[in-house]
Amino acid sequence: MPSDSSSATPRDRLLDAAGELFYLEGVHVGVDAVCKAAGVSKKSMYQVFRSKDALIAESLTRVGVEFLAALVPSGRDERSPRERILHLFERQDQMSELKAFRGCPFVNTATELKQADHPGSVVARAFKQQMTDFFRTEAIAAGIADPAVLATQLTMVFDGASAMAVVRAQPLGGAGVAMASAVLSASVLHER
The missing domain is CATH 1.10.10.60 (Homeodomain-like)
Structure with missing residues (x-):
C-alpha cells in the first residue's frame, strides 16, 4: 500500500x-x-x-510482503488444508480481474533479470519459496505422503495460471482454482 x-x-x-x-x-x-x-x-x-539493484531488491521485498499477505489465509483461519490452499488460488483469480494485474511479481522480476545471483532474483526466489513452504505446510497438515512434491506442483500451477492470465490478457475465470483442485484431488488431499 x-x-x-x-x-x-x-x-x-x-x-x-x-x-x-x-x-x-x-x-x-x-x-x-x-x-x-x-x-x-x-x-x-x-x-x-547504493544502486538500482538495491532499489529493485528492496522494492520487491515490500511488494512481496503485500502480495503474499493478499493471497495466503491468516494463521487463525480454521478451514481445512484443502480449503486454505484453494483460498490462495481464489484470491489469485480475483486479482487477475484487476486491470493492473501483471502476474506474479516474483516470476516477473526473476525472468526479466535473468541472473540468479542478482539481488532482485534472490528476493524473488525467497518469496516463491515462502509460497511453496505454505503449500508444503498445508500438505503436511493434511497428511500427504510427499508434501514437497505437492507443494512444487501447486507452485507450478500458480505460476502457470499467472502467466496464462497475462499472456491472454484475460482474467483466469476459475482456471487456476480448477487446476489446483485437480492436483489436490490427485494427491488425495481431502478435508479432514
Missing part, C-alpha cells in the same frame, strides 16, 4: 514508486522515471540506495 506522500520519507516514496513501476512496466524502468514518480532527486536516491 503506497505511503501518504505528504508524510512519507524519500525512501518510502522511492520504494512505493519503484514497486508500482517495476510491477506494471518491468525492472528495466530507469532510475529517472522512478525518481520523477517519487518526487525525489536522483542524487537523493543514490544516497538512500
Whole structure:
C-alpha cells in the first residue's frame, strides 16, 4: 500500500514508486522515471540506495510482503488444508480481474533479470519459496505422503495460471482454482 506522500520519507516514496513501476512496466524502468514518480532527486536516491539493484531488491521485498499477505489465509483461519490452499488460488483469480494485474511479481522480476545471483532474483526466489513452504505446510497438515512434491506442483500451477492470465490478457475465470483442485484431488488431499 503506497505511503501518504505528504508524510512519507524519500525512501518510502522511492520504494512505493519503484514497486508500482517495476510491477506494471518491468525492472528495466530507469532510475529517472522512478525518481520523477517519487518526487525525489536522483542524487537523493543514490544516497538512500547504493544502486538500482538495491532499489529493485528492496522494492520487491515490500511488494512481496503485500502480495503474499493478499493471497495466503491468516494463521487463525480454521478451514481445512484443502480449503486454505484453494483460498490462495481464489484470491489469485480475483486479482487477475484487476486491470493492473501483471502476474506474479516474483516470476516477473526473476525472468526479466535473468541472473540468479542478482539481488532482485534472490528476493524473488525467497518469496516463491515462502509460497511453496505454505503449500508444503498445508500438505503436511493434511497428511500427504510427499508434501514437497505437492507443494512444487501447486507452485507450478500458480505460476502457470499467472502467466496464462497475462499472456491472454484475460482474467483466469476459475482456471487456476480448477487446476489446483485437480492436483489436490490427485494427491488425495481431502478435508479432514
